[in-house]
Amino acid sequence: MTRQLDRIEDTVQPAGPRVESVEDAGELAERVRTYIASRGVSPDMGNDVVHIESQRADNADIVRIAGVMDGRVAGTAMMLGSYGVAGVFLVHVAKSHRRQGIGAALTAAALRTGQDRGTEAGAL
Numbered sequence: 001m002t003r004q005l006d007r008i009e010d011t012v013q014p015a016g017p018r019v020e021s022v023e024d025a026g027e028l029a030e031r032v033r034t035y036i037a038s039r040g041v042s043p044d045m046g047n048d049v050v051h052i053e054s055q056r057a058d059n060a061d062i063v064r065i066a067g068v069m070d071g072r073v074a075g076t077a078m079m080l081g082s083y084g085v086a087g088v089f090l091v092h093v094a095k096s097h098r099r100q101g102i103g104a105a106l107t108a109a110a111l112r113t114g115q116d117r118g119t120e121a122g123a124l
Contacts, residue, residue, distance in 0.1 A: 002123045005086065005115040019109045022064035022076075028053060031066050034073045035092040058082075063113045067093070067102045077106035079113045086114020086122045 022031050029050045036042075036049055056062065061082055067075035075093035079086050088110040093102045111122040 002121050005111060005120060005122050019065060019067050019105055022066050025054065027066065028064065030073045031064060031076045034094055035076050035090055038092050065106055065109050065113070067106050069097060075102040075106050077110045079110040081114055081117050081119050084120045086111060086119040088122060088124050
């Protein structure tokens with residue numbers, strides 16, 4: 001699904017989570033721990049996944065986003081901007097925090113990030 005980014009609806013952010021960019025290695029590790037179980041990756045491989053993500057050649061085009069509740073990552077998303085398109089990937093909400101609008105808030109934040117970076121369309 002794609003859509004033009006000139007008309008992103010305002011999504012009401014659910015009470016509680018704070019949506020923020022993942023900026024450092026510690027935040028990246030927590031983000032990875034949040035989503036790997038849903039991807040079928042063994043927790044033992046968490047450090048390997050963090051290393052792979054931190055070494056990606058396209059990191060300059062990636063914005064990693066976290067929904068934080070009570071100081072812990074409750075959900076994640078990733079925006080990869082390329083060829084004028086903001087691709088939204090790895091939207092995941094921890095099982096204990098689902099059905100609260102966190103995934104919608106993360107998706108909207110990823111699309112807004114793409115819009116802020118000058119992309120014209122978003123793809124989910």
